[in-house]
Amino acid sequence: MFEDANPVVLGLSGGLAILSLYLFSQQMRRNRSLPPGPRGLPIVGNMLDMPKEYEWQHWAKHKDIYGPISTVNVLSTRVIIINDLQTAIDLLENRSSIYSNRPTFPFAGEFIGWNKQMILSQYDERFRLMRKYFKAYVGTKSALIPHKNMQEMETKYFLARVLQNPTSVLEQIRRSAGSIFLKLSHGYTIETSGSDTLVELVENASKEFHTATLPGEWLIDSIPWMRYLPEWWPGQHFKKVGTVMREHNMEQALRPVEFVKRQMEKGVEYPSFTSTLLRRGLTATEAEIIPWGANAMYGGGTDTTTAALTTFILVMVLYPEVQKRAQEELDTVVGQGRLPGLDDRPRLPYMEALLNEVHRFHPIGPMGIPHCVTQDDYYNGMLIPKDSIVLVNLWLIAHNPEVYPDPHKFNPERFYNTDKPQLDPQTFVYGFGRRACPGRELANANMFLLMSMMLSVFNISKAKDENGVEITPKIEFGSGTVSHPKPFPFSITPRSKDAEAFVSSIFEDHPPPPSNAKELLDIYSWIWSLSATSFKGLVFTSPILRTFGLILRNHTNLRSIAALVPGKASIAATSN
Numbered sequence: 001m002f003e004d005a006n007p008v009v010l011g012l013s014g015g016l017a018i019l020s021l022y023l024f025s026q027q028m029r030r031n032r033s034l035p036p037g038p039r040g041l042p043i044v045g046n047m048l049d050m051p052k053e054y055e056w057q058h059w060a061k062h063k064d065i066y067g068p069i070s071t072v073n074v075l076s077t078r079v080i081i082i083n084d085l086q087t088a089i090d091l092l093e094n095r096s097s098i099y100s101n102r103p104t105f106p107f108a109g110e111f112i113g114w115n116k117q118m119i120l121s122q123y124d125e126r127f128r129l130m131r132k133y134f135k136a137y138v139g140t141k142s143a144l145i146p147h148k149n150m151q152e153m154e155t156k157y158f159l160a161r162v163l164q165n166p167t168s169v170l171e172q173i174r175r176s177a178g179s180i181f182l183k184l185s186h187g188y189t190i191e192t193s194g195s196d197t198l199v200e201l202v203e204n205a206s207k208e209f210h211t212a213t214l215p216g217e218w219l220i221d222s223i224p225w226m227r228y229l230p231e232w233w234p235g236q237h238f239k240k241v242g243t244v245m246r247e248h249n250m251e252q253a254l255r256p257v258e259f260v261k262r263q264m265e266k267g268v269e270y271p272s273f274t275s276t277l278l279r280r281g282l283t284a285t286e287a288e289i290i291p292w293g294a295n296a297m298y299g300g301g302t303d304t305t306t307a308a309l310t311t312f313i314l315v316m317v318l319y320p321e322v323q324k325r326a327q328e329e330l331d332t333v334v335g336q337g338r339l340p341g342l343d344d345r346p347r348l349p350y351m352e353a354l355l356n357e358v359h360r361f362h363p364i365g366p367m368g369i370p371h372c373v374t375q376d377d378y379y380n381g382m383l384i385p386k387d388s389i390v391l392v393n394l395w396l397i398a399h400n401p402e403v404y405p406d407p408h409k410f411n412p413e414r415f416y417n418t419d420k421p422q423l424d425p426q427t428f429v430y431g432f433g434r435r436a437c438p439g440r441e442l443a444n445a446n447m448f449l450l451m452s453m454m455l456s457v458f459n460i461s462k463a464k465d466e467n468g469v470e471i472t473p474k475i476e477f478g479s480g481t482v483s484h485p486k487p488f489p490f491s492i493t494p495r496s497k498d499a500e501a502f503v504s505s506i507f508e509d510h511p512p513p514p515s516n517a518k519e520l521l522d523i524y525s526w527i528w529s530l531s532a533t534s535f536k537g538l539v540f541t542s543p544i545l546r547t548f549g550l551i552l553r554n555h556t557n558l559r560s561i562a563a564l565v566p567g568k569a570s571i572a573a574t575s576n
């Protein structure tokens with residue numbers, strides 16, 4: 001049958017067939033040497049096996065079936081799951097030069113611009129510079145010394161607000177964390193009560209970040225070239241949504257920097273990360289990182305600290321004997337006439353053990369933040385291919401019964417006054433290698449202060465139902481990158497009349513400075529980033545309309561997204 005065929009064509013076809021076979025067998029060999037994992041479907045791979053919630057529990061099952069390291073494939077992306085500490089240290093710490101990248105997110109990262117933020121930055125020069133400045137300002141114990149008084153004062157204001165409105169504790173935890181981070185990042189003072197312009201801006205942007213990074217939600221994440229298709233092409237709706245989100249992202253980063261510049265011009269700035277770098281006369285390329293480095297303090301710190309401190313409240317309700325033990329230590333070391341401060345930390349080992357047990361009991365980032373490997377690597381004979389996404393199950397590490405006996409019990413004694421303390425959970429809850437959390441020292445200091453000040457003046461206990469019967473809350477946590485306890489009832493009361501009098505005098509003795517919200521509202525810098533549609537053009541040419549537009553804008557950020565994305569309003573409004 002091949003008699004008439006051209007021998008050259010025949011030769012080429014044969015060659016191509018052999019080459020394809022060779023490439024296929026190579027691919028099969030590569031696949032065979034990957035860490036083990038479930039068999040996937042053609043093209044979509046293990047897409048249907050991906051967890052929708054409680055990711056850490058889902059991936060924990062892999063350890064029993066496949067061992068400490070496993071693989072799944074989602075379309076063309078390979079995901080490596082690490083379920084034990086030693087493997088995480090071997091790869092992410094000891095080989096951190098190649099395991100420190102982040103995956104790219106075509107929609108959230110590239111289209112919207114969240115890849116300018118430290119957390120999603122690629123591991124390059126710009127990132128290293130940003131991280132260096134960040135760490136120099138708040139990343140070490142000694143860097144935090146100048147901020148000690150401010151942290152203590154803000155935490156005292158927290159106590160006073162809780163006394164005024166005990167049911168608002170969780171809201172006040174977030175407010176207190178936010179006010180410390182915005183002071184550090186921009187020297188900005190937030191409103192003492194009610195909503196605050198800057199807080200709303202950054203909170204809104206972070207909710208949009210969660211919406212934009214929802215797995216499988218945006219077609220462009222699976223088919224990145226979709227962004228180059230014309231607007232009229234089906235499935236281009238993401239462009240409208242993404243453009244609004246991009247404006248909000250720019251606005252939250254640029255507007256507070258403009259605020260700092262104006263404060264500096266007037267000579268009234270409160271020293272901050274931003275003012276320190278602005279004063280330094282950086283090159284334009286270097287200065288580009290300032291808004292994003294500053295943004296990483298509120299963005300990286302507020303939700304995480306709030307989640308951890310909410311866990312603290314939950315365990316105080318459930319383990320009254322631990323609370324009592326901590327209060328005894330505070331009473332003995334600090335006494336009743338004053339509040340504990342950061343200088344007392346070395347003399348409060350039980351409080352320190354309590355802090356560590358809060359971290360361990362439920363790591364607030366149960367699956368950490370994904371790393372990405374920049375070149376092919378081999379580990380125990382297994383191939384970790386270049387560009388694989390690497391996830392570490394921090395929750396499972398924290399609940400390994402060989403390391404932490406009776407792991408579901410909250411027990412600070414694991415780390416207290418013993419010859420053989422159990423493994424310090426800070427070895428892993430803050431992540432690994434060159435991407436490990438740069439806010440660790442700051443987070444620990446804030447948590448320590450709030451926990452110890454709170455326990456010295458308040459009792460945290462079970463709430464009672466309408467019949468006066470105590471309600472025992474369930475231990476339940478939500479899913480997501482940052483995992484918070486689900487809402488639970490509790491009660492907060494002053495420990496004594498003296499404690500109450502002491503806390504109620506805080507505002508009187510130290511009146512809080514006025515908020516900077518008004519100055520921020522006066523700044524239109526964010527208009528630069530708006531795309532010049534005719535409607536916006538009209539609104540922003542007149543000062544009256546402009547002010548109206550600004551107010552409107554501040555109150556409609558969420559709704560504007562909700563209107564564009566049917567069904568996303570609730571996601572945006574409820575995700576933390």
Ligand code: HEM
Nearest residue numbers: 119296297300301304308369430431432435436437439443
């Ligand atoms: C309970 C408190 C906190 C916990 C448990 C926590 C945990 C983490 C974890 C697990 C990571 C990922 C590390 C990795 O990829 O290996 C991370 C990254 C990060 N955290 Fe935290 N964090 C906390 C508080 C804070 C605070 C207070 C700040 C800022 C003031 C902050 C800023 C950041 C930033 C900017 C990153 C990204 C670092 C990078 O990509 O290089 N975090 N954090």
